[in-house]
Amino acid sequence: MDQLLSLFNTYTAEFPTLWMTVKILLLPIVPLILAVAFFTVTERWVIGWMQVRRGPVYIGKGFLQPFADVFKLLFKEIIIPSKSNLFLFRLAPMLALIPAFAAWAVVPAGDGMVHSDVNAGLLYLLAMTSMGVYGIILAGWASNSKYAFLGAMRAAAQVISYEIAMGFALVGVLIAAGSLNLSEIVRAQGGNGGIFEWFMWPLFPLFLIYFISGLAETNRAPFDVAEGESEIVAGFHVEYAGSAFALFFLAEYANMILVSFLVPLFFCGGWLSPFPESWGLIGKGGPHWLAVKVAFFAFMFLWFRATFPRYRYDQIMRLGWKVFIPITIVWVMVTGVLVYTGVLVPNS
Amino acid sequence: MQEIRNYTINFGPQHPAAHGVLRLVLELDGETVMRADPHVGLLHRGTEKLAESKPYNQSIGYMDRLDYVSMMCNEHAYVRAIEQLLGVAVPERAQVIRTLFDEITRILNHLMWLGSNALDLGAMTLFLYAFREREELMDCYEAVSGARMHATYYRPGGVYRDLPAQMPKYRESPWTKGKDLKRVNAWREGSMLDFLDAFTDDFPKRVDEYETLLTDNRIWKQRTVGIGVVSPEQALAWGMTGPMLRGSGIEWDLRRKQPYAAYDKFKFQIPIGKNGDCYDRYLVRVEEMRQSNHIIKQCVAWLRANPGPVMVQNYKVAPPKREEMKNDMEALIHHFKLFTEGYSVPAGEVYAAVEAPKGEFGAYHRRWGEQTVSIEAARTGFCASFGDGRDRDRAHVAGRGCTDRHIRRRVRRDRSLSAGRTDHESHR
Numbered sequence: 140m141d142q143l144l145s146l147f148n149t150y151t152a153e154f155p156t157l158w159m160t161v162k163i164l165l166l167p168i169v170p171l172i173l174a175v176a177f178f179t180v181t182e183r184w185v186i187g188w189m190q191v192r193r194g195p196v197y198i199g200k201g202f203l204q205p206f207a208d209v210f211k212l213l214f215k216e217i218i219i220p221s222k223s224n225l226f227l228f229r230l231a232p233m234l235a236l237i238p239a240f241a242a243w244a245v246v247p248a249g250d251g252m253v254h255s256d257v258n259a260g261l262l263y264l265l266a267m268t269s270m271g272v273y274g275i276i277l278a279g280w281a282s283n284s285k286y287a288f289l290g291a292m293r294a295a296a297q298v299i300s301y302e303i304a305m306g307f308a309l310v311g312v313l314i315a316a317g318s319l320n321l322s323e324i325v326r327a328q329g330g331n332g333g334i335f336e337w338f339m340w341p342l343f344p345l346f347l348i349y350f351i352s353g354l355a356e357t358n359r360a361p362f363d364v365a366e367g368e369s370e371i372v373a374g375f376h377v378e379y380a381g382s383a384f385a386l387f388f389l390a391e392y393a394n395m396i397l398v399s400f401l402v403p404l405f406f407c408g409g410w411l412s413p414f415p416e417s418w419g420l421i422g423k424g425g426p427h428w429l430a431v432k433v434a435f436f437a438f439m440f441l442w443f444r445a446t447f448p449r450y451r452y453d454q455i456m457r458l459g460w461k462v463f464i465p466i467t468i469v470w471v472m473v474t475g476v477l478v479y480t481g482v483l484v485p486n487s
Numbered sequence: 488m489q490e491i492r493n494y495t496i497n498f499g500p501q502h503p504a505a506h507g508v509l510r511l512v513l514e515l516d517g518e519t520v521m522r523a524d525p526h527v528g529l530l531h532r533g534t535e536k537l538a539e540s541k542p543y544n545q546s547i548g549y550m551d552r553l554d555y556v557s558m559m560c561n562e563h564a565y566v567r568a569i570e571q572l573l574g575v576a577v578p579e580r581a582q583v584i585r586t587l588f589d590e591i592t593r594i595l596n597h598l599m600w601l602g603s604n605a606l607d608l609g610a611m612t613l614f615l616y617a618f619r620e621r622e623e624l625m626d627c628y629e630a631v632s633g634a635r636m637h638a639t640y641y642r643p644g645g646v647y648r649d650l651p652a653q654m655p656k657y658r659e660s661p662w663t664k665g666k667d668l669k670r671v672n673a674w675r676e677g678s679m680l681d682f683l684d685a686f687t688d689d690f691p692k693r694v695d696e697y698e699t700l701l702t703d704n705r706i707w708k709q710r711t712v713g714i715g716v717v718s719p720e721q722a723l724a725w726g727m728t729g730p731m732l733r734g735s736g737i738e739w740d741l742r743r744k745q746p747y748a749a750y751d752k753f754k755f756q757i758p759i760g761k762n763g764d765c766y767d768r769y770l771v772r773v774e775e776m777r778q779s780n781h782i783i784k785q786c787v788a789w790l791r792a793n794p795g796p797v798m799v800q801n802y803k804v805a806p807p808k809r810e811e812m813k814n815d816m817e818a819l820i821h822h823f824k825l826f827t828e829g830y831s832v833p834a835g836e837v838y839a840a841v842e843a844p845k846g847e848f849g850a851y852h853r854r855w856g857e858q859t860v861s862i863e864a865a866r867t868g869f870c871a872s873f874g875d876g877r878d879r880d881r882a883h884v885a886g887r888g889c890t891d892r893h894i895r896r897r898v899r900r901d902r903s904l905s906a907g908r909t910d911h912e913s914h915r
Contacts (some may be wrong), residue, residue, distance in 0.1 A: 190615040193662075285496045289518070360609060361706055369504045369607045448706045449609025452518050 166254050167243035175392040176205035182441050189445040212388075215381035220283055223378065227281035232379065232386035235274025239390040239397070242267035246400050247322045249410045249426035261309060261319040264401070265302075268356060271394065272298040275358075275365065275375045278387070282378035290374025293452050294358065294365035300459035301355040307467035308349040311342050311474045312405045317485025325409030327485065333422065334413035339406040341483055344470045346406040348463050350436070353398035355455065357391060359440055361447035362455055370449075395440055396433070403432035493521055500529050504607045542829020543569050544642065550850075551637035557596040558628075559588045560843035562641040567747065568839035568850040569643040572832040575804055580795040581645035582749040587683075587786035588631075588640065589748065589841070590779040591624050594690075596844035597772045597779075601697060604769075608710055613700055620693055623674075623686055630655055630679055644805045645798035650790065654682040680787050687784045694776055701769070711766035718763055729846025730775065734760035734768035741842035748841075753785045775844075803830055 151158040180194075180201055187194025195201035219228060245260035247253035257263060272294060279291020313319060315338050316327040330336040339346040355362040366374040376387045403409055410429040414422040450458070477483040493516045499505025508530050514522040534553060538546040550561040563585060570577060577585075602617030625635045630651050632638035640647050654675040659668055674685035701707045717727070722735040732739050740757045742750040758774035760767030798805045806825055807818035824830075832854055840849035 186611075190612050191619055192615060285494070289496075293518075363609070367609070369609065372503060445612045446700070447610065448605065448701075448704065448710065450706055451710055454706075454709050 162254070167246075168240060171240065171243060171393055171396070172389070174396055175389055176209065178392055178396060178437065179208070179388075180205050181437075182444075185438065185441045186445045189442070209385065212385040213382050217381040217383050218378075220378050223283045224281040227277050228378075229383070231274050231278035231281055232383045232390075233274070234277060235271055235390040236386045236393075238267045238270035238274075239393040242397055243393075245321055246397070247325065247404070247409065248429060250322070250326075250424065252426065253322060256320065256322060258318075258320050260321040261313060261324070264321075265306060265309065268305075268394070268397070269298070269302055271390065274387075274390065278379065279375035282375075284378050286371045286373075287375050287377045289371045290365045290367070290377070293367075293371075294375055296452075297355060297358075297362065297365060297455055297459070300456055301352040301463070304348055304459060304463035304467050305352040305356060307464065307471055308342075308345040308352065309405065311345040311467070311471050312338060314471070314474045314478055315342060315483050315485060321404055321409075325404055325411065328408040329411050329416070329424070331415050331417060333415040333418075334408070337406060337408040337411075341477060342406060342470065342474060344466050345474075346402070348467055349405065350398075350402050350439075352459075352463065353402065354440065354443065355459070357394040357398055359391075359395060360444035361450050363449060364452045364455060367449060396437065399433045399436040399440065400429075402436050403429060407432050506603075543832070544825070544829060547641065548637055548639045551639060554843065554845065554848070555636060556599045557592050557844045557848075558636055558638055559585075559592045559640060560596075560841055561848055562639070563589060563748070564839055564841045564843070564848045564850040566641045566643045567841065568837050568852045569832060571837045571839055572835055572852060572854070573643065573804060573830075574833075575644050575799055575801060577645050578796045578799065579749070580649075580790065580793060581797040583752070583786055583789050583793075584646050584650065584797060585641060586749040586753070587783060587790070588627075590782045590786070591627055593779045593844045594776050594783075595621055595624050597776050600772060600844075601769075605701065605707075608707070610700065610707070613697060616693070616697060616700075620690065626655070627679060627683065642798070642805065644801060645796070647798075649797045650679045652678050654679045680791055683783060683787050687780050687787070690780045691777060694773060694780075698773060702773075708766060711769060712764060713762070714765040716762065716764045722763065727846065729842070729844070730768055730771045731846060733758065734771045735763035736760055741840060741847060745840075747839075749786075749789075752789065753782050755779075755782050 183204070184194040184201065195204040198204045198207050219225065242264055244254045245257055245263050247256075275294040275298075276291045279287040279289075279294070282288075312324060316324040318324055318327065328337050354360075358365045364370070364374075366376075371377075376384055379387060408428075409424075409432075410426055411424040412418075412422050412428050416422045474483070478485060493514045496513050496515055498511040498513050500507045500510045505511075510526040510529065512524040512526065513520050514524075532552070534549045538549055547562050547565060550565040551558040553561050598617040598621050602614035602621075605611075605613035605617075628638050628640075629635050632640040632647060654677065656672045656675045657663055657668060663671060674682045717725075717731065717735050719735045719737050722732050722737065727735075728739065736759050738757055738759050741747070742755075743757055755778045758771050758778070760771050802818065802821040802825070804825075807815075807821050811818040812822055832852070834854050836851075836853040838849055838851045840847050842848075
């Protein structure tokens with residue numbers, strides 16, 4: 140046993156890159172792909188339940204449905220439009236997928252359970268989530284299709300508008316927490332007050348706007364104009380088939396799960412318990428609390444999709460620029476005043 | 488500086504919101520539709536020509552297919568025209584059954600409109616809710632005629648047969664068994680009238696449910712209020728009828744203005760809109776569903792109280808009973824003649840119209856001499872030229888132009904009408 144361990148240590152010291160790759164595969168990627176797979180099937184069950192139908196029930200009672208879907212997509216031919224830009228057409232799905240996965244490097248699942256505990260975690264996240272839109276724009280442009288192009292234009296305008304509101308919402312979090320490190324942000328929400336220590340109370344408007352912007356950022360209903368299946372058919376990925384389409388799909392769902400993680404981390408105390416620490420076991424934080432919160436926000440994504448009609452493109456722009464951005468700017472100032480007057484105390 | 492030009496985009500017929508029946512060539516300025524050039528005729532089937540070469544009774548089924556979401560209303564106009572030519576009086580009970588099924592059809596049609604319009608605007612759930620209720624009413628179609636859509640239930644002289652005494656039930660299946668089976672069969676223990684009673688008691692709650700999802704929904708309102716406005720003058724000038732006209736605030740309804748079947752027996756109101764926009768037309772249709780429900784309730788009460796024949800006893804038009812055919816030579820001959828050769832109508836010209844869910848649906852027959860040829864033409868709610876679409880679609884953002892379901896129905900009807908006219912000309 141000891142021999143094996145020392146062998147392992149030698150190898151990891153000899154080949155740090157290899158070990159890093161294994162770690163990346165083990166921590167975010169494989170669990171994430173599994174999570175996406177089961178999130179898709181859960182979505183179909185939940186929406187089926189809301190729409191008085193059953194959802195998938197046949198393949199392994201529905202549990203194996205996502206795998207059937209993935210294998211079908213992987214074995215399908217990738218059809219490339221004849222006048223498309225080949226290089227960009229192939230690059231685009233990867234450009235959409237890579238940032239969606241890379242962002243997970245700084246997302247903590249519990250106290251200390253994080254791949255890389257960097258101090259500029261928040262900035263890194265903002266950078267990664269904005270990168271994803273390049274994949275969408277390139278996909279729409281490279282397909283040489285008018286519908287795809289419309290989708291790309293919509294996605295670009297939408298993501299830019301909501302990025303600003305999202306950024307300002309995070310500035311509020313930054314002021315309140317006094318740190319850019321995600322684990323620090325969560326720890327700043329700890330204390331004896333339990334649920335009342337969370338940032339969602341003093342930053343309530345920012346909390347709502349961040350979640351709604353997250354919906355818009357991931358192109359989910361009611362902000363799914365970039366896809367708009369009954370208007371521009373499938374928008375930017377209308378020309379994609381097989382595994383290339385699967386990559387877009389994976390990226391979209393990975394982003395949804397990411398937003399479902401970030402909202403609790405920034406505003407709802409991450410892995411902290413909603414009960415005061417003095418309550419003993421129930422007041423102790425842990426990944427299970429984060430899982431509950433993530434499940435709640437992921438469910439909200441599905442619920443919204445089943446409930447709302449789709450916004451019109453120009454109305455989305457109006458909501459972003461004329462409503463969200465002014466509110467966030469004002470509330471960032473309010474947060475500043477709260478911190479200045481000592482109502483909110485950043486921990487560092 | 489480079490000149491900025493609008494660009495054209497092809498919309499349909501292979502498009503989820505065009506459902507294969509409409510093609511538009513759109514000129515877009517950014518996302519704003521500046522011009523819409525409709526290409527129609529994708530559902531042209533030459534119905535009028537087909538109807539000319541067949542015995543009258545065999546063409547009833549074609550009428551179902553003219554507007555396949557308001558089947559029995561189409562039949563109604565057709566059989567009324569023949570009845571007027573023949574001078575046949577329809578038994579009262581048959582008239583009430585027709586009223587009942589016209590209103591069932593209206594609900595079916597408006598549910599389809601509501602569901603698919605909401606689906607086009609991204610509200611997927613409503614589509615499935617609407618189809619849940621449609622299923623119940625389709626079962627009524629099936630119970631009386633054996634077919635869920637293309638019923639051929641109305642016949643000149645009455646209806647094919649009386650309402651069934653037992654509403655068909657769901658059988659046990661791997662998915663529906665035990666408690667579930669009991670629940671889906673709860674309304675189906677008695678006759679079809681009992682079933683309809685249960686349905687009409689329940690349906691207003693369902694409509695409330697749809698309204699909860701849409702009527703005060705900000706997104707829904709943003710996407711429909713002030714969209715596709717048709718002023719009352721324009722609506723009249725374009726020859727619009729039905730909910731499109733009533734949405735513009737003109738109270739015109741053939742059920743009230745030229746009562747047919749048994750509409751003068753029952754109480755109902757005619758909702759009208761104010762602004763003539765998409766939202767008002769939505770409200771009009773929702774209220775029409777409630778009114779139809781009210782009429783169905785009254786029909787059911789009447790039908791319970793008044794049993795009687797549902798078909799004329801004239802064997803030149805209606806088939807004789809099976810039992811009579813076993814013993815009676817005359818009856819057998821009548822049956823044979825009716826189903827092989829059909830019957831002839833006296834020479835003359837007639838136009839009969841009903842208030843179909845999408846507006847006036849009319850059938851025109853003309854027959855001269857002893858020849859078997861007669862001319863038929865169908866007119867439905869939206870035979871007003873599609874050219875008006877250009878004005879209305881202008882300056883609305885893409886994804887909007889496709890929300891008004893009428894446009895495509897209109898196109899279809901329009902085409903079939905013009906085809907009918909051409910045939911008419913050539914026969915002269």
